Amino acid sequence: MAGIFPVDVGPQYEGEVIRKGDMHVEFGGPAAKFKFELATLKDVGEVEDQKITIIGPDMGEMTEGSSHPLALMIDVAGAKLEKDMEPVFERRIHLYANYIEGLYHMNQRDEIWIRISKDAYKKGLNSLEAVGQILMFLYTSELDVIEKIAITFVTDPKKVEELYPKAKEVYKARDERARGLKDEDVQEFYSCALCQSFAPTHICIATPERIANCGAISWFDGRAAFKLDPEGPVQEVKKGECLDPIRGEYSGCNQLGQVKSMGAYDRVYLHSAFEHPHTSCGCFQAIWFYIPEVDAFGVVHRDFAGPTVAGVPFSTMAAEASGGRQVEGFLGLALEYLRSPRFLQADGGLKRCVWMPKEIKERYKEAIPADLYDKIATEEDVKNVDELAAWLDKVGHPWVKGEVELPV
Ligand code: SF4
Numbered sequence: 001m002a003g004i005f006p007v008d009v010g011p012q013y014e015g016e017v018i019r020k021g022d023m024h025v026e027f028g029g030p031a032a033k034f035k036f037e038l039a040t041l042k043d044v045g046e047v048e049d050q051k052i053t054i055i056g057p058d059m060g061e062m063t064e065g066s067s068h069p070l071a072l073m074i075d076v077a078g079a080k081l082e083k084d085m086e087p088v089f090e091r092r093i094h095l096y097a098n099y100i101e102g103l104y105h106m107n108q109r110d111e112i113w114i115r116i117s118k119d120a121y122k123k124g125l126n127s128l129e130a131v132g133q134i135l136m137f138l139y140t141s142e143l144d145v146i147e148k149i150a151i152t153f154v155t156d157p158k159k160v161e162e163l164y165p166k167a168k169e170v171y172k173a174r175d176e177r178a179r180g181l182k183d184e185d186v187q188e189f190y191s192c193a194l195c196q197s198f199a200p201t202h203i204c205i206a207t208p209e210r211i212a213n214c215g216a217i218s219w220f221d222g223r224a225a226f227k228l229d230p231e232g233p234v235q236e237v238k239k240g241e242c243l244d245p246i247r248g249e250y251s252g253c254n255q256l257g258q259v260k261s262m263g264a265y266d267r268v269y270l271h272s273a274f275e276h277p278h279t280s281c282g283c284f285q286a287i288w289f290y291i292p293e294v295d296a297f298g299v300v301h302r303d304f305a306g307p308t309v310a311g312v313p314f315s316t317m318a319a320e321a322s323g324g325r326q327v328e329g330f331l332g333l334a335l336e337y338l339r340s341p342r343f344l345q346a347d348g349g350l351k352r353c354v355w356m357p358k359e360i361k362e363r364y365k366e367a368i369p370a371d372l373y374d375k376i377a378t379e380e381d382v383k384n385v386d387e388l389a390a391w392l393d394k395v396g397h398p399w400v401k402g403e404v405e406l407p408v
Pocket residue numbers: 091192193194195196203204212213214215216217281283284
């Protein structure tokens with residue numbers, strides 16, 4: 001497809017990683033405080049088909065090696081489209097952007113990180129206009145229910161910051177809608193294989209009480225994605241027999257794991273970090289990690305820059321957890337899962353949590369049992385596991401005092 005576009009386009013470029021030294025520019029990532037992508041369903045009359053808008057400097061005006069904020073907004077319209085499908089279109093950005101030679105896309109929502117390589121820039125991928133044209137081509141050729149599509153790139157830092165709260169509101173509303181339904185209320189879960197390009201044995205399973213690792217696919221989103229594209233990366237999973245209601249083991253998920261991982265594993269616990277934990281790809285929002293010295297867990301999110309209480313930062317742990325393997329005690333997950341009543345219930349859930357960054361503690365305050373809130377340490381309370389053990393004794397953390405009973 002290099003004849004139509006300045007660079008080649010196709011699934012063969014999925015999994016292509018662009019190192020810092022090879023990038024021309026990057027958007028989002030840790031260097032940009034404000035970044036997001038958002039898909040919005042509009043009425044047919046509201047969308048000017050194939051329109052690309054760039055607000056702020058384009059790639060040609062950016063210096064080599066620089067980082068920029070970005071709002072990537074996609075408007076779609078079509079008689080058969082439903083509001084529920086917005087997150088599905090949004091998650092397709094990850095898939096289609098990674099089809100572009102010399103473009104690397106990671107994460108989702110307000111955590112996106114996009115790099116353009118020097119080689120691709122030299123070949124002519126030197127404007128966001130070209131990126132938009134390729135994305136629109138892929139959307140309309142793969143999803144024929146889209147009647148109209150328009151893409152807006154905002155790189156003006158002030159404008160991205162101004163638009164950011166609106167995107168956060170949309171994410172919040174989607175997450176709130178997904179709460180309430182229970183795993184036992186449904187007969188099918190949804191699997192997503194979008195990240196197999198980076199983690200070939202990985203498959204995410206979204207249930208009503210377990211949002212997928214990236215935080216972008218809830219059970220409702222999975223249902224909408226499957227309805228939209230039954231042959232696509234999101235598939236329906238018949239639960240089958242419930243083999244362990246506490247750990248969340250289902251015969252249907254075990255069979256799926258065995259097939260999709262090509263036999264690398266054949267059992268999956270949806271709600272435990274031990275024995276047969278859910279696999280982790282690379283897009284997870286946070287890592288739930290075991291701290292053997294206190295036989296408890298900590299959680300750290302992608303944006304936490306400093307070392308965790310275990311002495312290593314998120315990036316080191318991510319390398320350990322990712323790749324589609326089952327790694328006991330290291331679980332990539334979505335932060336929204338912290339709010340689930342079934343959050344890793346087999347292991348004690350949040351009652352066994354002893355450390356988390358202050359930002360997460362404040363953001364998820366209402367999800368943490370009130371009597372536990374002051375007993376979870378942050379980076380401001382302790383710097384290492386020795387200090388942590390002493391601190392937990394001092395505050396009387398219920399897990400350390402042996403007051404938490406595991407469900408049986
Ligand atoms: S993290 Fe999971 S749900 Fe999200 S895109 Fe990757 S495979 Fe799909």
